[in-house]
Amino acid sequence: MSAENLPTRSRLVHDALxxxxxxxxxxxxxxxxxxxxLAAEAxxxxxxxxxxxxxxWSDGEALLVMTSGAHRVDTxxxxxxxxxxxxxxxTAEQVREATGQAIGGVAPTGHPARLPTIVDEALAEFSxxxxxxxxxxTVFPLSYDELVRLTAGTVAKVD
Known part of the structure; x- marks a missing residue:
């Protein structure tokens, strides 16, 4: 699908990618x-x-955690x-304000401003x-290294 036919929020993600x-x-x-x-099944x-x-939300700011779908975050x-x-x-309002996106569709990029990001080290297991x-x-593929670079994320154990 061409970028012009994507939903507005996804076009922003496309451009950031x-x-x-x-x-x-x-x-x-x-x-x-x-x-x-649901995403894995699809x-x-x-x-x-x-x-x-x-x-x-931590220390008065949004914190994006990119975690493997197989993990729960131990906050x-x-x-x-x-x-x-x-x-x-x-909250749903905080998510929308920080990312411009709704819960369930938040991308690792395409936000109004860069968010402090943690990337689950377990995602490195997948090519x-x-x-x-x-x-x-909407979804897109990328490598672990691309995700870390894209988000300028800090790699950590999250579970």
């Missing part, structure tokens, strides 16, 4: 894939290869590892990972 030199194409799924399990990949974009352990105060789930493309119906 191209600016970063990432060639993965955004695809539109027939059904929403707002969870890692794509025919392991759930661990889905890079969930989870937005948290207390992650806060201790990062030397941060309490990490808690962002190809999939992330949301700005809406619950």
């Amino acid at each position: 191209r600016a970063a030199g990432i060639a993965g194409e955004i695809i539109v799924l027939p059904d929403a894939a707002a969870t890692a399990v 794509l025919g990949v392991e759930v661990g290869a889905i890079a969930n974009s989870l937005v948290f 207390a352990a992650l806060a201790a590892r990062l030397g941060r105060g309490k990490i808690q789930r962002a 190809e990972i999939w992330a949301a493309g700005g809406t619950p119906h």
Whole structure:
């Protein structure tokens, strides 16, 4: 699908990918894939290869955690590892304000401003990972190294 035919939020993601030199194409799924399990089923990949974009709130700012779909984020352990105060789930309003995207479709890029980002080290196990493309119906492939570079993320254990 050409970028012009993508939803507005996905066009922003597409443009950010191209600016970063990432060639993965955004695809539109027939059904929403707002969870890692749904995305993995739609794509025919392991759930661990889905890079969930989870937005948290910590120390007065949004924190994006790119985690393997096979993991749950241990917020207390992650806060201790990062030397941060309490990490808690962002509200739907905070997610939209920080990313310009809705929960279930948050991409690792295409936000109004760069977010501090943590990238789950477990995603390195996969040669190809999939992330949301700005809406619950859009996804794109990239490598682990591309994800870390794209987000300027800090690699960490998140579970």
